[in-house]
Amino acid sequence: MIYFDYNATAPVMREAREAWLDITEKTGGNPSSMHQAGTRAAHVLAEAREKLAAFLGCHPADIIWTSGATEANNMVTHHFSKTLGATDEIWISAIEHPCVHDSAKYYFGKRAKLIPVTHDGVVDLEWITMEMADKRPGLVGVMAANNETGVIQPWREIHSICQAYEVPFFTDAVQFIGKMPLKGLGEVDYISGAAHKFGGPRGVGFLKIPHRKTVTPLLHGGKQERGFRAGTENVAIIAAMMAALEVREKQISHSQHLLRGVWRDNFERELLRALPGTTILGANVPRLWNTVSALMPEGDRKHQWVIRLDKAGLAVSTGSACTTGKEEPSHVLAAMGIKAEKAVRVVRFSGGWETTEADWDALVKGVAKVHEEMHQGKAHAAA
Ligand code: PLP
DSSP states (O other), X not given: OEEOBTTTOOOOOHHHHHHHHHHHXXXXXXXXXXXXXHHHHHHHHHHHHHHHHHHHTSOGGGEEEESSHHHHHHHHHHHHHHXXXXXXXXXXXXXXXXXXXXXXXXXXXXXXEEEOBOTTSOBOHHHHHHHHHHOOOSEEEOOSBXXXXXXXXXXXXXXXHHHHTTOOEEEEOTTTTTTSOOTTGGGSSEEEEEGXXXXXXXXXXXEXXXXXXXXXXXXXXXXXXXXXXXXXXXXXXXXXXXXHHHHHHHHHHTTHHHHHHHHHHHHHXXXXXXXXXXXXXXXXXXXXXXXXXXXXXXXXXXXXXXXXXXXXXXXXXXXXXXXXXXXXXXXXXXXXTOOHHHHTTXXXXXXXXXXXHHHHHHHHHHHHHHHHHHHHHHHHHHO
């Protein structure tokens, strides 16, 4: 099986597995306990916090460990629902992950306004500039890179606009961290991340909050994480998360991703050659080097591609993992102006750091073969 679904979850790195085992074996204490075993666990947590702060470029005390990005993102929308006025709006992009979109709608209803995106899937900067001159929201939330299309959002520019108007800015950096250089990210007020998108274990992530600020807890109980997130920290998976990020940061600093971007580009060229009529979404704008979102020329139901390619030994996806199985078209594609009947033909191929040039080559061959089968199937049905 060749794996092209890194944006759903990436394979757990050897370094992360080893770190998990090592800490589990050697550091059994509760980090809140006063004895030596507890102090050792607290030390591991402190070291992990310092490492992450150094990668992001923020203060270690600004980091709160969470069970993943869904929790981190819910913490942000929940916090603002408790601290903003009853008529205040928040603005989030129309392509946010459901955990941002749905929690914003849950807490704010119609006061959660959607920032439109262009046909290429980029948040409309002009819209933000125009609206902001008129009215100030209590929070702006725009993801750093989209999980379905890989399109990188102009988060630096949006952050500058927000700073000029003194509006807090929040970015879900789940798909960006571990794939792109993080320069400047730590200056953003609220940042969420999840280990399983960069080679760490599932079920762990973090929220970065502004320096010396508080956040309203979602979970009440113990005084862990400065009282912002109750519950004993899972020391071993936090250490494993940081082991994975350390590897990724080193690889990115050696520009390893640039060559992988070339392989992805070659794949796209070959795909367009093999399947005329295919459209690459976001082809004209900056995208993550690992992601291809393709509107295929064939396929009635989008799942047909996934199932057929799976049988051929290729794991791909239709969009975000969270919407898999649902029949309605992706809200991301709808926001890009792609009609429901076309959206069912969109397939996402997301490779990663372990994907080789030969894997991309095998993918294009596999896709061409499945396309031929589908075409023949249709011809038979019509005969
Ligand atoms: N945000 C984005 C952009 C994602 O891609 C995902 C996962 O698919 C999440 C948030 C949710 O992260 P987690 O699985 O850690 O809850």
